[in-house]
Amino acid sequence: MKIQSIPVGAFEVNCWLLANQDQEAIIIDPGADAPLIENCIQKMRLDIKGYLITHGHMDHISALAALSTKYPAPIRIHPSDAIWAFSPSNQMPPYYAPPQPPPDELLKADLTESRDNEIARLRFDVLETPGHSPGSVCLYFPEENTIFTGDTILAGSAGRTDFPGGNPADMHNSLKRFLSLPPKTVICSGHGPTSTLEEEMHTNPFLQNAQQSE
Ligand SMILES: [Zn+2]
Numbered sequence: 001m002k003i004q005s006i007p008v009g010a011f012e013v014n015c016w017l018l019a020n021q022d023q024e025a026i027i028i029d030p031g032a033d034a035p036l037i038e039n040c041i042q043k044m045r046l047d048i049k050g051y052l053i054t055h056g057h058m059d060h061i062s063a064l065a066a067l068s069t070k071y072p073a074p075i076r077i078h079p080s081d082a083i084w085a086f087s088p089s090n091q092m093p094p095y096y097a098p099p100q101p102p103p104d105e106l107l108k109a110d111l112t113e114s115r116d117n118e119i120a121r122l123r124f125d126v127l128e129t130p131g132h133s134p135g136s137v138c139l140y141f142p143e144e145n146t147i148f149t150g151d152t153i154l155a156g157s158a159g160r161t162d163f164p165g166g167n168p169a170d171m172h173n174s175l176k177r178f179l180s181l182p183p184k185t186v187i188c189s190g191h192g193p194t195s196t197l198e199e200e201m202h203t204n205p206f207l208q209n210a211q212q213s214e
């Protein structure tokens with residue numbers, strides 16, 4: 001699997017492009033800057049087979065409508081975030097207006113706890129990890145030793161829990177789920193640099209807290 005990150009928008013969200021050997025691809029969190037993402041799609045000659053959304057915050061979905069209109073493919077998001085992701089409350093002026101909804105027929109609010117999902121022959125498990133938002137998920141690709149964590153875990157930190165729908169107790173329980181993953185797992189988060197679980201166990205106070213309360 002080829003993995004390409006593109007930092008987009010005012011909050012530098014990591015939009016991820018994942019491609020198989022035949023250039024079939026998944027897009028995770030097309031947060032903003034549709035033309036920039038499109039440029040990468042064209043340069044890498046990607047055939048987009050699906051969109052995965054780690055959570056509904058506007059900075060992670062604002063380019064979704066434009067891209068999915070141009071490159072139609074199923075869009076998967078957790079139902080608990082799908083209900084508010086495209087509502088007027090999901091905005092942050094002056095940076096983000098409420099995201100345009102993508103084409104109705106593409107949107108599937110079915111990204112719930114499950115194993116062995118497959119898009120473009122790339123296999124992944126969905127971990128429900130509420131806390132930063134009620135429908136936050138992490139996307140674990142076991143064959144690649146890689147997990148896409150959205151804003152649940154960031155290098156050295158964890159996502160805020162003081163936004164509407166956030167919940168510190170849920171976050172604490174969600175972080176515990178990482179303790180059973182292999183230490184060499186690569187953590188690709190929603191903002192900032194890539195890390196590994198091993199590195200985070202040594203440096204991330206939120207994860208250390210979760211471990212101490214095991
Ligand atoms: Zn967020």
Ligand SMILES: [Zn+2]
Pocket residue numbers: 011013057059060151190191
């Ligand atoms: Zn974010």
